[in-house]
Amino acid sequence: MSFSNGNRFNGKQLNVYYIDPLAPFFNRIIERRKLDLPKITFGFIEYLSAFVPNRASLIIVQNALDHSKSPLKGILECIESLEIEGVLYLRHFRNEAETEKYIGFHQYNISIENNDIIIWNKETKTNINYFLRDFAEIKTSTCGNEVIAVITKKQELTNGLIDCKKDIANLSYEYMGIIQKLNRVSFTFSYQWNYFKFRIIQLFMQQFSWKIRQNIKNIIKRISFTTKPRNKK
Template structure:
């Protein structure tokens, strides 16, 4: 493992500066049942969520016990718990584990996992070499003090023949302007056609650096969660033992400061909640959430079987979730940006001509202008989102 202590203090200070926002985000997420992402909340917290890395389980381990670790898992982990191919023995670690567990208890959420405290740079202090069959990290390696040291640590705890799987947004530090936790860029969409880790003054070709130890598989622009989550996937199959050398990070000092800091943050959450995030929550999404619970309690019945939704931003996604939860299919999703809106099923209105079986079109963006265009296009019935929510609540 390389000695990357130079700049360590700067990275730690920047990381610490982003923790409060991270805690506030997850506090808001749990209290508002997903906030703007309400449509995916139930699946996120479900202890029955299917294991999303099924295709990465080697054939020789099917039906057997697999030791899996999700590093930087957050409170819920993207990976799911239930595998149909193997007996999953899973471990979840995150630097903010203590506060995540506190927030889950405070919001009475039990998603079937307990997150343990560990930094990726210090995995060798908690686990022995060759401990896990599959080691996973998603949207968190860019948060590290040293992303390269993080990869060495991931490979260290992975068994020879096992896999380290990374799933991250392209160049997240650039996208976030190096604010808070986002300190490194991970890239597959580059001129070199390789796996790069970089920031303004450093660029490392990871494939070249680790070619003696790892066979790489690179999958840019993958999609999950109905196409809403776009990520690059890197699969590293460990070929041989890897020497990480002396770990120079001052872990004892770090943990002591960290433990004290977390206690302060928990007390702040207990005694003086800052409602900035909640106040910014879209009131329409709050109405959709309330309607969802109302419909679930009443078990409503409606003659509507098929619907179209126009506008596939957060409001539209939540409307689709609401409709599907009460048995209304949404075969047509429209947005002026098409798939550029982040939904792979979205089409511009002009390209939609297969709406004969659509009972109603719900407008979540564009207001009266879009309403009139859909009427002119020939949809049987068109309604604005506010009127549609009122209709559902009156059933």
């Protein structure tokens, strides 16, 4: 979690909310290490408007949208949460799913084509500029391997683009699935074992420099990709 954006501008205090689905874990780290950092609020980008207390003037999504379950839904929720002329700032590494070989959360790519922001994977491709043409103004740019989009809200979203009843149903089913999974003995054992392995690896890796850790990480990725069989559709 990055706090690099700060909470003051031109000497004025800003009302900043940090929102992340892993908020309880980040907050635990902050408490354990007694860090002088603001607490993080729990929330999903796909349902952001339900977690934002007031209309925001600026929403920053950095290296997170391509990890979400539905990037397009996340963008719509951000637009819904903004005031008119509010800005959604997106900054992501180009085509992370391709880079990460579609492993884990990396299921979507973000790129720029003809100055339009594109979200795509092997099954879908969405031109965000075209999709939001009636509601927002979008400017795109790049910085090295990063893709940047500045989306300024011009109008409220059309009714029906965000279906609250469907959202409630989806969340309910996801919650039920999580509860069922957590109640399995096999899952509990697997989780504890994997956590133990993670802690051992983490302690081992901390003995090396950042550059060496990155090299080891890249080697592990390549090995995982070459040995892990693809699911047949």
